[in-house]
Structures are given as structure tokens and as C-alpha cells.
Amino acid sequence: MKKIIFILALAIVGISNLHAQDANNPWLIGIGVNAVDTYPTNVGDSNFPGQSWWTDEYFNATDHWNMVPYPSSLTVSRYLGGNFSFGIFGSYNKISKVGDASTYLGKQIDDFSYIGADGFFKYSFAKAINSESFEPFLKIGGGYSWIDKIGAGTINGGAGFNWWFTKKKNVALNVQSTYKHAFEDYLIPHFQHNVGIAYKFGSKDTDKDGIKDHEDACPEVAGLPEFNGCPDSDNDGVQDSEDECPEVAGLKEFNGCPDSDGDGVADKDDRCPDAAGPKALNGCPDTDGDGVADIDDKCPNEKGTAANNGCPEVVEDNTQELIDALAKTIFFDFDSAKLTPDNQITLNKIADLIESTDKTYNLTIEGYADNIGPKSYNQKLSEKRAQAVADYLTSTGVAPANVSTVGFGEDKPLADNKTKEGRAENRRSEIKIKLISK
Known part of the structure; x- marks a missing residue:
């Protein structure tokens, strides 16, 4: 006992x-x-x-x-x-x-x-x-x-x-x-x-998948042991609850979506799922390397400009006036110095125009900000915006020696900072171009 x-x-x-x-x-x-x-x-x-x-x-x-x-x-x-x-x-x-x-x-x-x-x-x-x-x-x-x-x-x-x-x-x-x-x-x-x-x-197994309800993360739907009882309808190794393409077998790195052309862009995001292309062009090829996808390029085998739908620009006598007009369309998101796709299209136009002429220009990139936040912060932000434009232009072939930058912070607003629309117009960069040789 x-x-x-x-x-x-x-x-x-x-x-x-x-x-x-x-x-x-x-x-x-x-x-x-x-x-x-x-x-x-x-x-x-x-x-x-x-x-x-x-x-x-x-x-x-x-x-x-x-x-x-x-x-x-x-x-x-x-x-x-x-x-x-x-x-x-x-x-x-x-x-x-x-x-x-x-x-x-x-x-x-x-x-x-x-x-x-x-x-x-x-x-x-x-x-x-x-x-x-x-x-x-x-x-x-x-x-x-x-x-x-x-x-x-x-x-x-x-x-x-x-x-x-x-x-x-x-x-x-x-x-x-x-x-x-x-x-x-x-x-x-x-x-x-x-x-x-x-x-x-006597544990319940409502969905009859061999996994008891108290251990089953998806007790109402038959699934697999490796996913705690949750299903993988397309058998691609990604359970349906995490699979962005649950009906089509895909890859884990694309959350279960396929990449048919193997270009690193999932088919659901790929404008050209059957032809490999860079991510910057949403998976579409650019045969002539002019930054315009072939499906949008009217001259896919001849390098052109985005402004001319991928075809070469015809240089006219009013080049200076056109560049001045384009230079006033560089706008930025709030608290950002990142160029948008629209910004890049505009800057590509400018770079193409400069390259297509025998003339030499000095470019002064001016950066601006709205009045939200400390003035010192806005000053640095305006300088970053000017530099972002300058870096992009020089990356396209514009001579760095001919490019300079200046930031004006929240000074010299283009519109009224009291309105949302006005502040959006003040978050900008302007390009001042001066002809130095013919």
C-alpha cells in the first residue's frame, strides 16, 4: 500500500x-x-x-x-x-x-x-x-x-x-x-x-482529411498534413490561403502564381506573359533598348523615344522651346524624392532631345518642396529632388559636367500651399537649360 x-x-x-x-x-x-x-x-x-x-x-x-x-x-x-x-x-x-x-x-x-x-x-x-x-x-x-x-x-x-x-x-x-x-x-x-x-x-474530423478538428487549421475543408489540414488546390506547394493564384500551379517565390516566360515577373503582373522582358517594363521585351516595350513601340527595331512612341525624334529648330516645356512637368509624391514612371518618361524625352542634336547645353536642376514640415527638412528634400533628376539624366548619357543642382526648399512656391492641390504643384523640380554651343 x-x-x-x-x-x-x-x-x-x-x-x-x-x-x-x-x-x-x-x-x-x-x-x-x-x-x-x-x-x-x-x-x-x-x-x-x-x-x-x-x-x-x-x-x-x-x-x-x-x-x-x-x-x-x-x-x-x-x-x-x-x-x-x-x-x-x-x-x-x-x-x-x-x-x-x-x-x-x-x-x-x-x-x-x-x-x-x-x-x-x-x-x-x-x-x-x-x-x-x-x-x-x-x-x-x-x-x-x-x-x-x-x-x-x-x-x-x-x-x-x-x-x-x-x-x-x-x-x-x-x-x-x-x-x-x-x-x-x-x-x-x-x-x-x-x-x-x-x-x-473519438475526435471529430469534419472534412474527412485524416486530421482531427482540434488540430486542423481548416476543419471545414479537406487539406494536407503539411499545411495543418488546409488545402492546396493546384498542388504547387503553396496552401490556398496564402496562394494568390490558387487555381493555377505556380512558384513559392511568386506566392503560388506562375511565371510562364521565366523573366521573374509573375504572369498575373506580366503584360507579356509569353515573352521574357524586364520588370521595369512589366515583363515585356524591348528589342531596341529604347525604354519603350515592343508592344507599345511603333518602331521596335529602331531606337527611339517614349515621346514619339519608340520611334526616333525628328530634331526641329524649336528644340530649346520643347525642352523648356518638358522641364516643367517633374512632380513628386509627398515627402519623396523618388521619380515616378511619368517623371522618367519626361526625362527620357529631354535626354533623347539633347542626344539627337549637335548642340551643347548646360542644365541647372532646381528642386522645390511644399511647406509641410520643418524648413530645414524641406530644404534637404528639395536638394534630393534636384539630385534625383540630375542622376537620372546623367544615367541616360547626359554629360555630368554639364549638369548642376540647386535646392530652394519651400521658397518660391508655384501655387498656394494652403490647398492640397497647391502643395502638390510645389513638390517639383524644374530644369533650366542654357545653350552653350551650336
């Missing part, structure tokens, strides 16, 4: 996470060994001599417990909800000790058979103590017990615990003790103790 107490103490001290019988695992089946003890039942009369107080020698297994050396109990129960379960408990035993008495109902005690069939309601305290492995419980119910084929109905009350000790928390050590009070005087009241193994099962 000391060994049993020691094992139970270790079980309680060693508890960590807890898991009780619940909606995810509604069924429980258990098998164990039971012990029947008639001694501490608070009775003692001519029919049942040898009984004592409730707690007197409660753990005296050697003198008062009746046990058989093999599995002798079976439990089946189902979770009802609200921490309640209902179950049945069947047991078999041999009675050779009825307290300190030598006879029972006038018969010499000689390995009387014991059979018990009980129903019970169990209330679990696992959630109350916030645990997943240790589950204390109370139980109440009733049943029928026979000793030496003499039976009577009983009302039962008991307590115990399950210790769910496996990784999946579905196998437990079950320990419980139940008091059975008989409705008839000829059946002795008694305690029945039980130690065994319990197994819970």
Missing part, C-alpha cells in the same frame, strides 16, 4: 500540462483492477459485524481489501458538455474479507463472488484548475451489486483523478474511490477502489 501512495504522490507532484475528456475526444474506455472494502463504512450490527468508522483503516489493503490478481473492471463513458460525462462501470471480484467478520448473512466467508454494474455522472475539474494532464473529478450515480449472488441497488458517490501522461494526452492513469450505499439491508455498504488505464478517443 505504501508503494501505491508513493506512486500517486509522484503523479500529482509531476503534473505539467493537462487534457481532460472533452468534445475533441468524447469517448473514454478504461480497464483496471478494483478492490472492495467493507470495513470503514460507519456500520456495525448483527447482520454485518466488524465494520468501523468512515476513515478507520481506510488504506488497510492487507487486512480489509478484496482484490483479484488480474484486470477486473471496465469503464466506458462519453462527454456530455459543460465538464460532465456519463458512463458505465462494470466490475468483478472475490470477497474473502468482510471487515473483521468471519461470516456474511449466516454463511462462512469463502471467496464469495462480487459483481457490480453501475452508471455514473462525472464532473471534471481540469478546466477549473487550468490543466491539461491532471484531471480531478467527482462522480455520482447508482447501480446494482451482487455478493454471493445476493444483489441490491446502490447509490454511489466517489472521487478520483486521471493523469494523462502521453504526448497526445489520450492515455491516462485512472485512480478513483467510490462509496456504495445499498438500498436493502441484506447487502453490506462498501467502498470500491479502482486503479487502471484510461484511453480517450
